[in-house]
Amino acid sequence: MTDWTKQKQERARRLEAAAPFVSGxxxxxxxxxxxxxxxxxxxxxxxxxxxxxxxxxxxxxxxxxxxxxxxxxxxxxxxxxxxxxxxxxxxxxxxxxxxxxxxxxxxxxxxxxxxxxxxxxxxxxxxxxxxxxxxxxxxxxxxxxxxxxxxxxxxxxxxxxxxxxxxxxxxxxxxxxxxxxxxxxxxxxxxxxxxxxxxxxxxxxxxxxxxxEPLFTRDPGAVTETQILMAMIALKGIYAEYRPRRLNHGIGFATAAIELLLPTYGEQLGLRGEVATHWALNPHPTLIPAIESGWVQQIHCFGSEVGMDRYMSARPDVYFIGHDGTLRSNRLLCQNAGLYACDMFIGSTLQIDLAGNSSTVTPDRIAGFGGAPNMGSDAHGRRHISDAWLKAGREAAGSDGPLVRGRKLVVQMVETFGEGMKPAFVEELDSIALARKLGMPLAPVMIFGDDVTHIVTEEGIANLLLCRDADEVEQAIRGVAGYTPVGLARDRAKVEELRARGVIRRPEDLGIDLLQADRNLLAARSVRDLVTWSDGLYAPPSKFRNW
Amino acid sequence: MTDWTKQKQERARRLEAAAPFVSGxxxxxxxxxxxxxxxxxxxxxxxxxxxxxxxxxxxxxxxxxxxxxxxxxxxxxxxxxxxxxxxxxxxxxxxxxxxxxxxxxxxxxxxxxxxxxxxxxxxxxxxxxxxxxxxxxxxxxxxxxxxxxxxxxxxxxxxxxxxxxxxxxxxxxxxxxxxxxxxxxxxxxxxxxxxxxxxxxxxxxxxxxxxxEPLFTRDPGAVTETQILMAMIALKGIYAEYRPRRLNHGIGFATAAIELLLPTYGEQLGLRGEVATHWALNPHPTLIPAIESGWVQQIHCFGSEVGMDRYMSARPDVYFIGHDGTLRSNRLLCQNAGLYACDMFIGSTLQIDLAGNSSTVTPDRIAGFGGAPNMGSDAHGRRHISDAWLKAGREAAGSDGPLVRGRKLVVQMVETFGEGMKPAFVEELDSIALARKLGMPLAPVMIFGDDVTHIVTEEGIANLLLCRDADEVEQAIRGVAGYTPVGLARDRAKVEELRARGVIRRPEDLGIDLLQADRNLLAARSVRDLVTWSDGLYAPPSKFRNW
Incomplete structure (x- = not known):
């Protein structure tokens, strides 16, 4: 006779063993x-x-x-x-x-x-x-x-x-x-x-x-002009083109720059109310100026962020706030929102290979993936439509029709050279060497190339949706890889052809004035500015205070 | 000055309006x-x-x-x-x-x-x-x-x-x-x-x-010999080949037949403990014999099922049971489990086209999708491996290596002719006509062909993972579509080539004895048998009682 209650009995045994150490x-x-x-x-x-x-x-x-x-x-x-x-x-x-x-x-x-x-x-x-x-x-x-x-x-x-x-x-x-x-x-x-x-x-x-841990606080004072340029390229070449209303941002400085440009450059482009109205997002302090400028209708959060609680409690029309007056976050629900209810994921990475596979793993650092592979993947189970989603899907298919699904916009932003002037574009991801060393049958890849729709660097946008084969993907990537060895090895004629087809778009193709890529374009240029925007409600952690 | 508490005020107004009608x-x-x-x-x-x-x-x-x-x-x-x-x-x-x-x-x-x-x-x-x-x-x-x-x-x-x-x-x-x-x-x-x-x-x-509504109860008495044959084909051609341990079953009679064959035909194949040990599943009464025979380690449920509550309460090692002694189900968590933690989804459909797209919509019935498009989709955000998942991915890629992802097994079971002798295989899904009529930009497709890995009919298995282009997919599907017009229009030479390559497998290719496809092979042949298997704990709804 099978005993079907072993777990229950084991639980009872353990609770009894605990009795000497507890009071109720x-x-x-x-x-x-x-x-x-x-x-x-x-x-x-x-x-x-x-x-x-x-x-x-x-x-x-x-x-x-x-x-x-x-x-x-x-x-x-x-x-x-x-x-x-x-x-x-x-x-x-x-x-x-x-x-x-x-x-x-x-x-x-x-x-x-x-x-x-x-x-x-x-x-x-x-x-x-x-x-x-x-x-x-x-x-x-x-x-x-x-x-x-x-x-x-x-x-x-x-x-x-x-x-x-x-x-x-x-x-x-x-x-x-x-x-x-x-x-x-x-x-x-x-x-x-x-x-x-x-x-x-x-x-x-x-x-x-x-x-x-205050993981999602990016000091506007540390945003560089290159990141501002990349943010302008993303806003004009992607936000204005696809008009994604529901989205998630990763945690890098490049997306922080986008958040800080919404009330300035985004406003110039006439995008308020047209893009980025509904978010699955951690409480990024850098989004405060956009919220205060009326860009944002609703945000659901994975978790909270140190210093943001009082600000969020005062903005219950935007955030999910309990009857007690404080935020309710939920990582599972918000990740599910990022997977199924968002039209775009845009974030940074450390390395991208010639197929668009990306990774934050290096041989001596195993950082894990967090939510990126989930948010940055196309949900094949999605069945509701949006203009942004359909446009991306039709670009990928090269056609439309009742059987042409949409695609999630998955945008990777990366400066061609990262920290310590390490090239972000590589022939082979470091994670492959790690997989070999540890005998892993699958390399720890953050986002696979077949899910990436756009790569944004300071040299421009590579739209992988419009690439028709692996060779075009490779040349589109080389074509925005700047002076890295991968970028220098581009096939110049093919890259120009891709540019003529709009697969690659440079800042000048988008009509972006490079002179505008200046820190003055940021809606907040310091953590202190964010506090001011928040009407004193945002209380940054001490390591971000220099006043 | 923006008012950020409009929703809160509106809530207070409504609660006040409610006051005359409530007591606390x-x-x-x-x-x-x-x-x-x-x-x-x-x-x-x-x-x-x-x-x-x-x-x-x-x-x-x-x-x-x-x-x-x-x-x-x-x-x-x-x-x-x-x-x-x-x-x-x-x-x-x-x-x-x-x-x-x-x-x-x-x-x-x-x-x-x-x-x-x-x-x-x-x-x-x-x-x-x-x-x-x-x-x-x-x-x-x-x-x-x-x-x-x-x-x-x-x-x-x-x-x-x-x-x-x-x-x-x-x-x-x-x-x-x-x-x-x-x-x-x-x-x-x-x-x-x-x-x-x-x-x-x-x-x-x-x-x-x-x-x-008792949605998930299938009377073993209504399982046909064709469904038993299909279940044998699935068990020998898919379960025994890929060994999926974590899975979800749809609600049709074909998967009910599989459940009822686990303790008999599955046992003959030596699969106990090797497949189908962990489930994201509604409380299917037809799984009782397999549970009682020691096949199942754990089941998480979307909801409950009429008549199953007392049985589940008595099997807390298998089901998620609260300290009060009753089941806790959760549709969101279980659907997420089906998406991200299962190696296989196997279910029935009404119509399949030449690309493997399937639908349960007809021009005069809009049934909705439920969970099938979610469970029956390959989660691109999945990063953990299993043997079943890797094998499927490598078949699809035609290679392995550290960048070759796995694939979820998505199996569609369908008799070549459905209710009223309507062919299940069609040149064009009815849902496309519906989309045209209603002006929908995307037809209501349940599972898109690019997510389907296998189609099982009484004629055999079409393994779409091994197909290298759209023409092969079409012929593989025609090759198991029996005497439907789609099946009759097969390219016989190509179908034989696909069979030689193992893309199509007939019962005889799998060494299945057709004579075994008999109702005697069912572990339970009636609802009453299920009650007996459950030691009297299962209490079927009256419409399923005929004794």
Whole structure:
């Protein structure tokens, strides 16, 4: 007779083992390591939240203090691997296997740990791909999460950084897993219930508020004139041509420049209300001038951003704000919005090859993909139309008709030479060498060339939709690759032919006045300007304050 | 000075207008129509839940009783348009515009209403595509939802049919919209909190429990020997070849036959534990024998299914079950799992053209797509590998290497002649005629040919991955189209060449014994057999009981 309740019994056993260390659902900070030892077993799948912003850092620290003789070979399944404690788990032998999405500051340490055999890599996912697997074959046994406050029944207020939490908790709690939350404060009543208490087993008031990384703040003072030129090229050559209303921006300076040009150059082009009205976007401070100038109707956010909370609370017509008056973000829902409801994704990358494949991986840095491969991919399941989407699809097909689908605009912006004058265009991506070294059957590519529609550099736009074969793609890319070796090796006659066909468009072809590409064109030229635009509501983190 | 709180003020105004008809959050059934009139304004976007199973039918009925002079031109945004009341809203002039996903029983009525100009059609979406737009440009102003029970603070227990509810409520409540729930019972304490009360404005105890359609129950007694043969072909030619462990099945009899053959023919093929271990799936009763035979490790569900609740509650190691002991389903999460975490989608269709495009639309029936275009599409954002996925991708590319992505297996099963001996294979899809008639720029295609990897008929398998051009696709399709006009017009020499290359495989090529294609091969031959397999836990709806 099969026993179909093993997970439930195991859960009951662990909760009983936890009893000496808890009082109801509340745990004292000093008891957390003992609690973790009692509810986590070797080889468990553990999610140690781990978003790209909010971090359950106190629980991470406590988990590193568990004796590896007691708890070892954990399988870490979480979107962000960004704290040194996350790496410590592998170094100490507490964890062995890893499935994740984004590493950021730990990208070099992950590369080293992989090299040393300290980490057995499952896969590098996009966020919602990992979340998808939470419900299929990577369901967490234990999740350690972070929230702003909890009541004694375990009801959680996640605050503006809701991010991954509802998804993690749903996967864990409804599969007889165990959920432990660190909170900044245990209160009598939470301002709103982001996570119902019956999905939460234990809460601990951490000795300090959870850590949040300001990932999406770009100082307008650091935007260069080259980036301004690229932003003008994108606005005139892509925004004005396709008129995408619903979109996502990546986090680089090039897209920050676009945001800062909307109220100036965008206004000159007559685009207000015609493009970029609805967003799936993190709360980029550089979008404040466009919001204040009436460009933006609605924004749904993946997470929050340090310093933006008061501004967003004061703009509930634009942002998703709870009845308590603070932002509600949700990474899964916003990534899904980016996949299925947006006409354009535009972002930066580090390397592009001759087929348009791009990557942010280098042999000594494994940064993860975050959301880019998801947002930057054409959703074949999309069935609603928009003018922007249909125009892109018809350009790709070279025809129209009732069976010609649209295409998502996937735009990669890149300066021909990156940091340290490293060419952005390469014959072979570094990630291929990495795949060889690690024996990966598929190289970690951020966006595959067949999904890229346009590449924008300071030399112009390559419209890959209009290319009819791989050779044309290669020459279109070489044709905007400037003085890099890839650019210098162009077939000049073919590039001129592509230019005559509008596949390549230079600033002069677009009627862009290069003299206008000046910092005076930015709606805000400093973080302080952003504060002024926000009517004093934006409170930048101290590292961005120089006044 | 811009007012950024218009939505919040409008919400407050409406709540005040509602005050005479409510007592706290509780509304008497007799007051609901007056309440709706006070909180819904003409041209509002309204979600009248409306999933493919659970229906807020009492609220639908009340909404039809609002005077169209007071409330008109509503924009209905909901996944399922399945009740006659949903159509009445358009007939009466209360609603005008429609964005939806699935119609089912109302497919003929929708076609007529479109024809008569009673409905202005936005788009037919997949479920998660519509949910995506809830957060971007189709955010509901008012949502009318259904749950099993509520307490007086508005905390909701949705029960096993959670389905769309959390997604609808999050989009509405966090954008200053209004949420009204009909519940079967108002109780002192809900068994678990599926929706926190601070996201719910009003609850009403409906005069009768909400309606649920048993959509996913297929009577084993109605499975034909042709369907058994097709299931054998699929198991030996696809499951055994690619070994997909994570998958979704559509709702037709052909896939029900596969489910019923797992413990018999699948066992003969030695596939237990090797394929179909993890599922994104509705609670198909026909999967019970495979579950009981130890084939299935885990299933996440879009919704529930009438009669399956007690069985699932007793199998918490397999299903996602709350601490209260009942199923938690979630359509968004499960569709995302189907998109990003599954190696295979296999389902039926009505019509297939020479390029492999398929549709369930006919000129007088607009059935909607449901989840098929999403589950049946290759997710370009997927970055984790599996053997099944890589094998499919390499077949498509004709090569491997670090830049060769995998492919999702998208299998369409169809008998060459459908109901009323209508050929399933056609030169042109009926949906193209419909698109012309309605002036749609894109025909309503369920799955586009470029996403289809295999077509299975009783004549064999066409492996489109191995086809190198459009002509080969056409001949591969003709080669399994049997005695339909499309099949008869095959190029016999080319079809034999494709067969020699393994692009087409006949039952005899697969070593399938046609004599085995017998109803005795079914693990259950009746609904009663399913009840027996379930140890009496499955309680089929009365229309499926004949004993």
């Amino acid at each position: 659902k509340v745990v004292e900070p000093g008891n957390v390591t003992a609690l973790l030892k009692s509810v986590i077993c070797s080889e468990d799948r553990v999610c140690l939240e781990g978003d790209n912003q909010k971090q359950a850092d106190f629980l991470a620290e406590c988990l590193t203090q568990v004796d590896p003789a007691d708890v070892h070979d954990l399988h870490i399944v979480q979107s962000g691997l960004v704290l040194s404690e996350h790496l410590d788990l592998f170094r100490l032998g507490i964890a062995r296997k890893l499935d994740f999405s984004y590493s950021g500051p730990q990208s070099a340490a992950i590369a080293r740990a992989l090299d040393q055999g300290k980490i057995e890599l499952g896969a590098i996912h996009t966020y919602i791909e990992l979340f998808a697997r939470y419900f299929v074959d990577l369901t967490p046994n234990v999740s350690l999460i972070a929230a702003v406050s909890a009541d004694r029944n375990g009801n959680l207020y996640t605050g503006p950084n809701t991010e991954d939490t509802p998804t993690i908790v749903e996967a864990t709690a409804y599969k007889n897993g165990i959920v432990i939350a660190q909170v900044n404060k245990i209160v009598d009543e939470v301002p709103r219930t982001d996570i119902p208490g019956d999905q939460v087993d234990f809460v601990v008031e951490a000795p300090r508020p959870f850590y949040v | 959050k509780v509304v008497e059934p007799g007051n609901v129509t007056a309440l709706l009139k006070s909180v819904i304004c003409s041209e509002d976007r309204v979600c009248l839940e409306g999933d493919n199973q659970k229906q807020a039918d009492f609220l639908a009925e009340c909404l039809t009783q609002v005077d169209p002079a007071d409330v008109h031109d509503l924009h209905i945004v909901q996944s399922g348009l399945v009740l006659s009341e949903h159509l009445d809203l358009f007939r009466l002039g209360i609603a005008r515009k429609l964005d939806f996903s699935y119609s089912g029983p109302q497919s003929a009525a929708i076609a007529r209403a479109l024809d008569q100009g009673k409905i202005e059609l936005g788009a037919i979406h997949t479920y998660i595509e519509l949910f995506a737009r809830y957060f971007v440009d189709l955010t509901p102003n008012v949502s009318l939802i259904a749950a099993v029970s509520a307490d007086r603070n508005g905390n909701l227990y949705t029960g096993p049919n959670t389905e769309d509810t959390p997604t609808i409520v999050e989009a509405t409540a966090y954008k200053n919209g209004i949420v009204i729930a009909q519940v079967n019972k108002i109780v002192d304490e809900v068994p678990r909190t599926d929706i926190p009360g601070d996201q719910v404005d009003f609850v009403v105890e409906a005069p009768r429990p909400f309606y649920v």
